[in-house]
Amino acid sequence: MDKKPSPIEYHEHKPLSAIEKDHGAVYLLNFLDRGNIGNSKVLNAETRDDLLQQTHMTSNNYALTVTLFSLAYTLFEVPSNWVMKHYVRPSMWLGFLLFCWGVLTMGFAGVKSYASVVVLRFFIGVFEAGFFPGDAFLLWFCLPDYPARATWLNSSDKHFAVSRLESRGGGYNRAHASHEEIFQTLFSPRMLAHYLAYIADVVPQGSFTFFTPTIVTGLGYTSIHAQLLTVPPWVVGFCVAITLSYSADHFDARGWHITTASLVGGIGWLTAGLLPPDAYGKRYGCLCLAAAGAFPAAPAMTNWVTCNTPSFLTIPLAIALHNSSAGIGQIIAQWIWKAGEAKDGYPTGNFVCAGCSFFVAVVAAGLRITYGVMNRREVRDASGEKRVWAY
Structure with a gap:
């Protein structure tokens, strides 16, 4: 049966x-x-x-x-x-x-x-x-604060949802993680790799968020035309993000999805930096290609680190640290698009984003291999519980 x-x-x-x-x-x-x-x-x-x-x-x-x-x-x-x-x-x-x-x-x-x-x-x-x-x-x-308070769920659904949250350390509680669980969440090499990769991923993310109009203006467009031309790269990023997130979850293979998206994005940034500054059409196409990298990879990266925290009790800490890393990546992004490089096509911004994207791809591939080894060796988490580490 x-x-x-x-x-x-x-x-x-x-x-x-x-x-x-x-x-x-x-x-x-x-x-x-x-x-x-x-x-x-x-x-x-x-x-x-x-x-x-x-x-x-x-x-x-x-x-x-x-x-x-x-x-x-x-x-x-x-x-x-x-x-x-x-x-x-x-x-x-x-x-x-x-x-x-x-x-x-x-x-x-x-x-x-x-x-x-x-x-x-x-x-x-x-x-x-x-x-x-x-x-x-x-x-x-x-x-609703938690599934138990959701009026649209029946009692069976509430039970299922609450059980899932409890198994993962979710929900409102006053239990605290041990010093070892906290230490591993903060400083274990694989968790640091997650945080560093997210910092790198957010550099091109922040470039899109704060500088897409500036980048498009550097492609020879002005004012309302520049505003309108910021839309297609975001549309590309949105479509790829939805597809990649569904596929990564469906096949439970976040590592390889992040690797692939980051490689594609890195190629877009690198090509844009190598093209002549006045190759406006080609460089705009590269911007759309770059959009298929950082933003689509981000949801899978966040989900991945949540699934692989050293302890279920440190999930909130890991999520907060992971998201805090985004601030560091954004700060880097905000200083690489130099106004004096507009006539040269912003080489610093393009090459830094390319390097960050390729770095994310390497780290994601390394983590994917690491978790495969940890599963084969049946490595327990920081609280001593058996775990199946997400790929």
């Missing part, structure tokens, strides 16, 4: 729940807000009505502004995730963060000076950092 699937196995391939769809809608707003400053940087530059000229900012001022935004992500990711895990209901905490971030974003529309831009972007980063792991006021009523 066939073995009856356990509650956990049963839920592994269930369709997206309403809560996941709600999160997706709010994440869309999150990404729109995070990247719109890049559009405002070049929009209406020819009429001196862009963000830089209106607030008397230089290119370095802009880089510093988005750097502080990323620094806020890095500093506040871990403490915010800790609060939500142990002290405040997710619906209340996420609702509070999103409300504050929304108010600050509305205030950004009226900025008139560089100082106000810096302050607002930093505090927007503070509240977005805490939100990212999970409009505002409605979340307190519409977003």
